[in-house]
Structure formats: structure tokens, C-alpha cells
Amino acid sequence: xxxxxxxxxxxxxxVLSRIAGLFSRRGFNIDSLAVGVxxxxxVSRITIVVDGDDxxxxxxEKQLNKLIDVIKLKSFSAEELxxxxxxxxxxxxxxxxxGDLLSLSKIMGGKICDLSNETMTIELSAExxxxxxxxxxxxxxxxxxxxRTGTIALxxxxxSFG
Amino acid sequence: xxxxxxxxxxxxxxxxxxxxxxxxxxxxxxxxxxxxxxxSIRHILVRQEQNAGHAASGYxxxxxxxxxxxxxxxxxxxxxxxxxxxAYVDSVPLVVITGxxxxxxxxxxxxxxxxxxxxxxxxxxHSYLIKDIKxxxxxxxxxxYIAGTGRQGPVLIDxxxxxxxxxxxxxxxxxxNIRGYKPTxxxxxxxxxxxxxxxxxxxxxxxxxGGGLFATEARYRLVELAERCEIPVVTTMMGIGGIPxxxxxxxxxxxxxxxxxxxxxxxxxxxLFVIGARLGxxxxxxxxxxxxxxxxxxxxxxxxxxxxxxEANIPLVGDANVILGQLLEQVPECTxxxxxxxxxRRRAEYRPQLRQFDGCINPKLFLERLSELADxxxxxxxxxxxxxxxxxxxxxxxxxxxxxxGGMGTMGYSLGAGIGAKLAEPERQVITVxxxxxxxxxxxxxxxxxxxxxxxxxxxxxxxxxxxxYELQKNNFAGNYSGVFLDGSPDIxxxxxxxxxxxxxxxxxxxxxxxxxxxxxxxxPYLLECIVNQDESSL
Ligand SMILES: Cc1ncc(C[n+]2csc(CCOP(=O)(O)OP(=O)(O)O)c2C)c(N)n1
Ligand SMILES: [Mg+2]
Numbered sequence: 173x174x175x176x177x178x179x180x181x182x183x184x185x186x187v188l189s190r191i192a193g194l195f196s197r198r199g200f201n202i203d204s205l206a207v208g209v210x211x212x213x214x215v216s217r218i219t220i221v222v223d224g225d226d227x228x229x230x231x232x233e234k235q236l237n238k239l240i241d242v243i244k245l246k247s248f249s250a251e252e253l254x255x256x257x258x259x260x261x262x263x264x265x266x267x268x269x270x271g272d273l274l275s276l277s278k279i280m281g282g283k284i285c286d287l288s289n290e291t292m293t294i295e296l297s298a299e300x301x302x303x304x305x306x307x308x309x310x311x312x313x314x315x316x317x318x319x320r321t322g323t324i325a326l327x328x329x330x331x332s333f334g
Numbered sequence: 335x336x337x338x339x340x341x342x343x344x345x346x347x348x349x350x351x352x353x354x355x356x357x358x359x360x361x362x363x364x365x366x367x368x369x370x371x372x373x374s375i376r377h378i379l380v381r382q383e384q385n386a387g388h389a390a391s392g393y394x395x396x397x398x399x400x401x402x403x404x405x406x407x408x409x410x411x412x413x414x415x416x417x418x419x420x421a422y423v424d425s426v427p428l429v430v431i432t433g434x435x436x437x438x439x440x441x442x443x444x445x446x447x448x449x450x451x452x453x454x455x456x457x458x459x460h461s462y463l464i465k466d467i468k469x470x471x472x473x474x475x476x477x478x479y480i481a482g483t484g485r486q487g488p489v490l491i492d493x494x495x496x497x498x499x500x501x502x503x504x505x506x507x508x509x510x511n512i513r514g515y516k517p518t519x520x521x522x523x524x525x526x527x528x529x530x531x532x533x534x535x536x537x538x539x540x541x542x543x544g545g546g547l548f549a550t551e552a553r554y555r556l557v558e559l560a561e562r563c564e565i566p567v568v569t570t571m572m573g574i575g576g577i578p579x580x581x582x583x584x585x586x587x588x589x590x591x592x593x594x595x596x597x598x599x600x601x602x603x604x605x606l607f608v609i610g611a612r613l614g615x616x617x618x619x620x621x622x623x624x625x626x627x628x629x630x631x632x633x634x635x636x637x638x639x640x641x642x643x644x645e646a647n648i649p650l651v652g653d654a655n656v657i658l659g660q661l662l663e664q665v666p667e668c669t670x671x672x673x674x675x676x677x678x679r680r681r682a683e684y685r686p687q688l689r690q691f692d693g694c695i696n697p698k699l700f701l702e703r704l705s706e707l708a709d710x711x712x713x714x715x716x717x718x719x720x721x722x723x724x725x726x727x728x729x730x731x732x733x734x735x736x737x738x739x740g741g742m743g744t745m746g747y748s749l750g751a752g753i754g755a756k757l758a759e760p761e762r763q764v765i766t767v768x769x770x771x772x773x774x775x776x777x778x779x780x781x782x783x784x785x786x787x788x789x790x791x792x793x794x795x796x797x798x799x800x801x802x803x804y805e806l807q808k809n810n811f812a813g814n815y816s817g818v819f820l821d822g823s824p825d826i827x828x829x830x831x832x833x834x835x836x837x838x839x840x841x842x843x844x845x846x847x848x849x850x851x852x853x854x855x856x857x858x859p860y861l862l863e864c865i866v867n868q869d870e871s872s873l
Contacts, residue, residue: 182514186451186463193455227641234638240460240480243514 174203175229176221176253176325177334181234183209183216187241192241195225200224200232204257204322205302213310215243221300227231228255246333250299253325257300260285261310262317269313280306291316299323335600340365340465343431346474350505352394354378356386358413362433362446365498376787380759381778383410385750387417389782391426392715392754395737398549400427400481400489401754407433408446410581411492412453415539416744419457420487424545424572427486429477430458434460436496437465451492452522453556459487464494468503472510479510484517485636493614510830517635521657521781525650529607529631530664532648534860536605536629538673539565542588544574544617545612545740546634553577555658556609562662564669566677566740568596570617572740573610575731585677588615591723591872595680600624609633610654612742623644633657638774646793655658658830686727691867692839697795700846701767704793705730707850708865709763713737713755717748717768720801723872725767746775752790753783763791763854770796770820783859791853792828792861796839797868830861837861 181187188207193203203221210217222232229247235240265273270292277284277294286293296306300323307318327333337345343366346354354376357365370377380386386403394401405414410454413471426513429550430603434440435447460480469523470493477489492597541560547553555577558565560583567577568588577584586593588600599608600618606628613621621644624630632639632646633654642651682784686698701724705714711733716725737755739747752766773794783790797804803819815823830837836856840849840863 189452189456197456230641231638238636238638240515241510292455 173195173223173225173249174223174248175249176219176245176255176323177229177232177245178325179220180210180243181216181218182241182243183214184241186214188218190239190241193234194235198231200228205319206322206324207293207325211225219272219322221323228239234330244313244333248325248327252327253326255299255323255325256297257303257323258321259296259303259307260293260319261315262286263310264290264314264316265292273313276309282306335503336501338365338369338460339493339500339502339561340369340468341372342374342470342502342504343367343474343493343498345504345508346471347375347402348373350474350478355392355404356380356389356754357384358386358406358410358476360410360433360446362435362495363404363410363431363704364405364433364500365495366404366433366493368432369664375474375728377773378753378782380750383526384411384417384746384778385779385782386705387414387421387430388727388750389749389754389757390428390749391417391424392737392757394427394754395751396713396735396755396758397546398485400429400478401450402429402431404431405433406446407435407450408448411450412448413456415454417750418454418490420739420742420744420747421488422457422459422738423551425486426488427481428488429481430488432490432492433498434463434492434494437494438496439479439764440494445760446628451490453590454490455714457488458487458490461490461492461743461829464497467497467500470497471504471532475507476510476512478834480512480515486516488544490520496856498785513677518637518651519602519653519656521633521650521652521660521821525648526616526657526664528648529650530630530661532605532670533607533665535564537670538603539563539605539607540599540603540669541565541571542600542611542613543567543573543576544606545786546756547573549610549635550653550655551608552655552658555655555662557581557589559662562667563665564671564674566599566674568592570600570611570613570740571726571738574726575734578733579629581715581861583674585681587726590619591616591726593684593727595684602718603628605631607628607631607633608644608770612639618644631854687871687873689870691870692871693865694867695840695846695864696843697721697864697866698728699843701725703846704765704850706735707847707854708765710734710763712763714749715755715766717766717772718743718745719769719772720797720805720872721772721868723802727873729767747807748772749776749779749783749790749792752792753779753788756788756790765791765793768795769794769801770794770798770823770826771800772854773826774820774823777829779829780830780859784835788859789857790792790859791856792859793853793863795803795860795866796826798823798864801868801870802872804868826863827861835859835861837863839845839863839865839866
């Protein structure tokens with residue numbers, strides 16, 4: 173099962189390497205990891221998606237908590253969160269396909285963020301499973317390059333974490 | 335107060351009450367060494383940096399406070415790493431100070447530059463690279479706090495040489511506030527109740543005590559609990575001495591090299607009361623076999639240890655001494671006589687394998703004898719190998735301490751750690767026991783004990799072999815001995831003689847008592863080499 177671990181950390185150098193080192197050292201697999209500063213500039217939020225059983229997630233949580241730089245963390249299952257992942261997809265296009273791609277992008281809530289005579293770059297934002305489906309739809313057109321951010325997430329509803 | 339960074343470092347150490355530090359200088363830490371001469375802090379020059387780390391470890395384990403070791407950048411710091419890792423796995427509080435190249439040169443692969451905070455990352459509780467001198471006092475304050483509280487461990491401070499030379503206005507903070515670090519000390523009241531109840535309900539409770547007992551005075555309360563409720567006690571290697579080894583409720587060390595009666599007890603108990611132990615594979619080889627068959631109470635200051643190697647039915651996070659205090663307030667007197675009598679019978683039936691080889695010291699009998707003649711509160715430091723197992727199982731600990739490298743098994747630990755322990759409590763007898771292989775990994779430290787007048791009592795068990803590996807090859811590799819012969823070794827007493835250290839060699843048990851007498855009486859370092867047979871077994 174996939175868990176999303178929201179981790180608030182001190183916003184200074186070296187924190188990310190400590191976390192990455194911990195994961196590789198203890199054999200925890202990261203599906204994705206996204207880092208950015210929070211509403212408090214001294215704090216960053218690292219959103220980590222891991223795939224594993226309860227034992228592993230408990231171990232990840234406890235070992236992360238031991239890091240002095242980790243201020244607070246919590247793991248969530250998918251239903252408790254609003255989740256988004258951003259992707260940019262550069263597709264090789266013949267002029268004749270552009271219309272098709274445009275309408276497809278529109279259905280997916282995408283945005284065209286770059287256009288050239290041979291390529292079209294679509295920006296997509298969705299839950300990562302949904303994003304996979306979109307990419308499948310785009311694949312037949314010829315994906316030249318793909319970049320994804322990894323999931324970021326917030327708890328649903330009134331509660332806030334931090 | 336206007337100070338240089340180096341002067342401030344010394345002031346920080348003074349403010350933390352540091353009296354002795356262990357180290358080895360070099361260019362990148364020279365400003366600190368320069369400032370050190372203005373202080374009353376005593377510097378012990380070791381002969382290899384690894385031993386500065388081990389010495390600090392011995393010192394810290396006796397004082398129970400963070401001890402300090404120092405090295406220069408690059409090779410100096412790298413030599414320290416083995417000792418830092420050794421301290422880390424055994425939860426020994428160290429503040430490790432390393433010099434670093436100047437800030438403007440970091441990342442340029444200049445002379446003696448090594449990414450030490452990076453390299454040490456897996457083995458430290460925390461680390462700092464000081465990039466702004468204004469952070470220096472806070473970093474030192476935090477380092478001592480982090481190293482010495484919660485689950486103790488090493489904290490590394492890497493100080494670029496230009497930071498040591500920079501001037502700034504110094505003041506030492508009087509408190510720390512680290513938002514990501516708030517160790518739990520007191521046990522959860524509800525859980526305490528559950529544990530108290532579990533003890534009274536159990537038919538066959540067993541206490542498994544680990545090295546965590548020694549971070550505080552917890553061992554005395556543990557004995558009180560064991561006695562009040564008549565609970566048998568076994569220990570991990572790190573827990574040896576948590577209860578006097580001759581105590582009627584003590585059944586020995588458990589694990590691969592432990593006593594059969596202790597191991598069988600863990601399989602037959604209906605309640606394991608684990609305190610300050612992580613239950614690594616050498617202690618409990620297959621925890622899954624026990625899970626479900628019995629209830630497990632696991633007390634540890636590090637929540638991450640609970641449920642890591644063995645599932646716990648009643649987890650209890652906090653300081654062992656505080657938790658035992660809480661338990662003693664609740665647990666009524668009770669007895670478990672049937673269980674205890676059964677274990678007593680088994681213990682009485684158990685006989686260690688004692689073979690007498692001609693022209694050799696029997697190390698098991700020798701160590702038993704040595705412990706009987708030593709001071710009741712003597713500290714014994716065992717190195718690694720067969721010598722360590724013999725010491726663990728046969729040296730009787732009364733009020734004293736048994737120190738060894740439990741988690742890492744680092745050969746070459748004993749002389750450094752012994753020097754540190756002796757300097758921590760100069761009035762206390764400190765005896766090291768090692769092998770001829772491990773001795774040759776650290777024999778340069780004979781000079782350190784001469785230079786600084788540290789009267790260590792050294793026992794070397796010589797079998798001209800890497801005995802423990804030889805035994806493994808005998809038993810598991812059909813006697814295909816490979817790389818385990820120590821031919822070419824020096825005449826060890828003569829080598830000691832070259833340092834002016836009195837030394838002798840014995841090869842018969844008839845000589846033992848007299849030689850032990852001379853060893854224990856000496857007020858200088860003293861070395862006693864015991865010739866033991868190559869086929870002497872560990873157990
Ligand atoms: C630094 C290090 N290298 C290798 C080992 C593997 N090892 C464990 S015990 C041992 C033999 C130790 O020989 P010696 O010191 O003579 O002790 P003995 O077993 O003979 O008593 C070795 C090589 C180790 N534990 N530490
Ligand atoms: Mg040997």
C-alpha cells in the first residue's frame with residue numbers, strides 16, 4: 173500500500189541528504205519526494221510517498237523522527253489527502269495532430285505551455301494515478317520528454333498539520 | 335567578550351565542564367590547539383585518532399556524560415570514523431570535533447579536505463558544519479545536549495580553520511531549544527500500569543537487560559525490581575554488570591555466545607521484560623520464533639527500537655531509571671519460585687567446557703580468578719574475539735563495570751577505552767583483556783599511557799591466532815584455515831619493555847595467582863601475557 177508522509181523539517185542545508193541517506197541505508201523505497209518551503213520560511217515540507225506494509229511505514233516514521241532536523245511528521249493514506257503532481261510533457265507533433273492534442277489536453281485540464289513547429293509541451297496537474305492515465309493517452313503521439321514533480325499533498329477539511 | 339573562534343571553542347568546552355579531551359593535531363585544527371594552552375583542560379595525545387575516539391568512549395561510559403575527541407581535517411577525521419561508528423551503535427555520548435579546510439575552499443578537493451559530516455552521517459546522532467561563526471556557541475551547546483540526552487550518541491562538529499581564526503563577540507547560551515528534539519523521559523502512566531499488571535500476572539517472567547541501563551543509575555533499581563518480584567535476569571553483552579554476576583537471580587548473558595540457561599529461559603518465559611536492549615541478531619537470533627508465544631514488555635528511550643527487531647505487546651518509551659522508579663511505586667512484592675527453582679537447577683547442572691591444555695593458561699579459569707582478586711568495583715574492558723567471550727562469561731562483575739564494543743565488535747577497542755576509563759576515575763582499577771591480534775591493532779597506545787601516566791592493567795591472551803575466526807574456520811569451513819595465523823608477531827612483554835612498561839608472560843595456571851598479584855599491585859602500566867591454546871573454545 174502507498175502512504176504519503178508529510179514531513180516538516182528545518183529549512184537548511186544538509187537536511188535532504190540526511191533524509192535521502194536514511195532511506196537508502198535502511199532499504200526503504202521512495203516512490204516520490206517533493207520539497208518546498210512552507211508558510212514559515214524557516215520550515216520546509218517534504219512530501220514522501222512510500223510503498224510498503226505497516227511495519228515498514230512505522231519504521232520509516234520512527235527513523236525520520238530521530239533526525240534532529242525533522243520537526244514533525246505524519247503519514248496518511250490517500251483518502252485523507254488532496255494530492256497533486258505536476259508534469260510537463262513534450263510531444264512531437266505534426267501540424268495535423270495539433271487539433272487532437274489540444275482537445276485531449278483540454279479534457280485533462282492541461283495547459284499548453286510551449287509550442288514549436290515540431291513539438292507541443294503540455295502542463296498537467298492531477299493525482300498521480302490519474303496522471304498515469306493521461307500519459308497513457310498521450311503516449312501514442314510520441315512523448316519526447318517527460319518531467320514530473322512528485323506528489324505534494326494537504327490534509328482534507330478543517331484540520332491542518334504544522 | 336571578543337574571542338577568536340578557536341578561543342570560543344575552548345570556552346564552550348570549559349562551560350560544559352570538560353576536564354580531559356583526547357586528540358591528535360594537524361593544520362586545520364591548529365588554532366584550537368593554540369587556544370587550548372590557555373586552558374586547564376587536559377589534552378591526551380593518542381597515537382592514532384581512532385584511539386582518541388575509543389578513549390573518549392571509555393571516559394564517557396564511566397562518567398555518563400559526553401566526552402570529547404578531536405582530530406584534524408581529512409585523514410585525521412577519517413581515522414576517527416571507526417570509533418565514532420563504534421560509539422554510535424553502543425549509544426555512547428561523544429562530542430567529536432574535527433578541523434575542516436577554510437570555507438572558501440570547501441568542495442574544491444584541496445589538501446586534506448574530506449566531507450566528514452557526509453562520511454559520518456550514518457554513524458552520528460547529529461552533525462554540524464559551522465559556516466557562520468555566530469552559530470558556534472549554539473552549536474556546541476546543542477551538541478552536548480543532544481549527545482548526552484535521550485538515546486545518547488556521538489555528535490560531530492566540523493569547524494573550518496578560518497572560522498577558528500575569525501573574531502566575534504562570544505557568549506555561551508544557557509539553554510537549548512531544538513524544536514525537532516524532545517526526548518521522552520517519563521513513562522506513560524497507563525503503560526506503566528499495564529506493565530505492573532503483566533509482571534504480577536506472569537508465571538515465568540524474565541528480565542532482559544541491555545546497555546541502556548548504564549546511561550543512568552538504572553541498574554540499582556533494576557536489581558530492586560528483580561528482587562521484589564523474584565524475576566530472573568539475563569543480559570545482553572552490553573548489559574553485563576547490570577546486576578552483579580554472582581547475584582542469585584542472574585542467569586548469564588544470552589545470545590550466540592551466551593549461556594545456554596539464559597537462552598533457554600527466553601524460550602520458556604511467558605513474559606519478557608526487555609529494558610535498554612535492541613535485541614540484535616547476536617542476542618536473539620530469531621525473534622520471530624518467540625513472538626506470539628509470550629508477552630513482551632519493551633522499555634527503551636528510543637521509540638524506534640521498539641518493534642524493530644521484535645514485536646512488543648507493551649511498549650514503554652522513556653528513561654530506564656525514571657521508568658523503573660515509576661514501576662517500583664506500583665509493583666507489589668510477588669514470587670515466582672517454581673520458575674526460579676527450575677532455572678536454578680538448570681544452572682547448577684551447567685558446566686562450562688573446561689579442557690586443560692599443558693603449558694597453557696586456561697583463560698576461563700584465569701579470568702574468574704582475576705576477577706576474584708581484583709577490586710570489587712574494578713572496570714574491565716574486553717577487546718574483541720575469543721578473549722571477549724571468555725571475559726563476558728567468566729569475569730565476575732560485582733560493583734564494577736564491563737565495557738566492550740557490543741554492536742560493532744571493533745578490534746582494537748580496549749586500550750583506548752581503558753585509558754579513557756582510567757582517566758575518568760583515576761582511583762578505580764581498570765583492567766583490559768585482549769587478544770594478540772587485537773593488541774597489534776592498537777599497541778601504539780602503550781606510548782600514550784606512558785606519556786600521560788595512565789596505569790592500565792593489561793592482560794593479553796596469546797594464541798598466535800585470530801582465535802575467533804580460526805574457531806569459525808575450524809567449525810564451519812572444515813578447518814580450511816585462511817589468513818588467521820599471527821606468525822611474525824613480536825615478543826609482547828619485550829615490546830612493552832621497550833616502552834619501559836613492566837611485563838611478564840605466563841603459561842601455567844600455577845603461575846596465575848602470583849602474576850595476577852603483581853598485575854594488580856602495579857602503580858604503573860603493567861602487561862601480563864597469558865599463553866592460551868589454539869584449540870581453546872569460546873564457550
Ligand atoms: C577491526 C576488526 N577487524 C576484523 C574483525 C573480525 N574479527 C573478529 S574476532 C577476530 C579475531 C581476534 O583475534 P585476537 O585479537 O587475537 O583475539 P582471539 O580471538 O584470538 O582471542 C577478528 C579478526 C573485527 N571484529 N574487527
Ligand atoms: Mg589471538
